[in-house]
Amino acid sequence: MSKELKLDTLLAQAGIKTDEATGALTAPLHFSTTYQHPEFGQSTGYDYTRTKNPTRASLEQTLAAIESADYALATSSGMSAIVLAFSVFPVGSQVLAVRDLYGGSFRWFNQAEQEGRFHFTYANTEAELLAALTEDIDIVYIETPTNPLMVEFDIARISQAAHEKGAKVLVDNTFYSPIYQRPLEEGADLVLHSATKYLGGHNDVLAGAIMTSDAALYEKLFYNLNTTGPVLSPFDSYLLLRGLKTLALRMERSTQNAREVAAFLKDSPAVKEVLYPGKGGMISFKIADEGKIPQLLNSLKVFTFAESLGGVESLITYPTTQTHADIPAEVRHSYGLTDDLLRLSIGIEDSRDLVADLQSALEA
Secondary structure, X not given: OOOOOOHHHHHHOOOOOXXXXXXXXXXXXXXXXXXXXXXXXXXXXXXXXXXXXXXXXXXXXXHHHHOOOOXXXXXXXXXXXXXXXXXOOOOOXXXXXXXXXXXXXXXXXXXXXXXXXXXXXXXXXXXXXHHHOOXXXXXEEEEOOOOOOOOOOOHHHHHHHHHHOOOEEEEEOOOOHHHHOOHHHXXXXXXXXXXXXXXXXXXOOOOEEEEEOOHHHHHHHHHHHHHHOOEOOHHHHHHHHHHHOOHHHHHHHHHHHHHHHHHHHHXXXXXXXXXXXXXXXXXXXXXXXXXXXXXXXXXXXXXXXXXXXXXXXXXXXXXXXOOOOOOOHHHHHHOOOOOOEEEEEOOOOOHHXXXXXXXXXXXX
């Protein structure tokens, strides 16, 4: 699929015109785990589905195109994408990461450090990160905006500084998706997604994605993916292709709704702080009376109290006991992830219903 097409067109046409045999509009589902060789010494390009699958290949072509990448790999989850990305770097590599991270990322980073595989240094702010960026750093890892404090980092500035020191830059683009930022265009080396979230968009597929234009990195990534096997199944690849078609529309609607919800929260006397960068569907806020959190969560009717994010349905999450529970309390509190914080994933419902639901729960 040509990267020269506009993003909305790339998304709407995801997977089409890939079946020359029948002309099927939708990319066919290829469940076969193995493929016939035409003759001895010949291959159709597909030999064994762990290595390459036609449905997954269609998905990966789209994933590469929407992130302005030359290559993409679809994995079995967002965490498997992170683990795969780090697998191409030598044991003992020095990693400089943003402090505010998804709890699952921190959990694996902490395990990898305890096992002596990598050494991690964390930075709370962009200024701290740039100050800590020395020639000893091999990898710079950022979420932007961060999860759940919604802090934005300047990818272009960080990438330029990192490359001057000889470091590679990895960016988790799950929250903004290619609709609002394309890290490779800003100089990053690898972009990662929990495709379970906005790319899939319907809370019905577990998936991850890695995109890059660095051929050497891609060759290592592909080798390790084929060797270890955390590939995305054909059916999940099909679901993700289908979800991608409406990504632009979903992001536009969730952003519109989120702006209205954020405006309400900022005016609510029950809320002491709202963390929202102005785009995307993710909002965090700190409630004035922390003791009312259980009551608030139990009172909501439209919002669903659940983990995850990025679907068409609006969710509310309590990071302290859910997504960030594996981060020690003293660490969380040190950078602002306190026990009074709630995170919203705003869906595509009518914003008036979302605001009314929150208002009723906050005033209960």
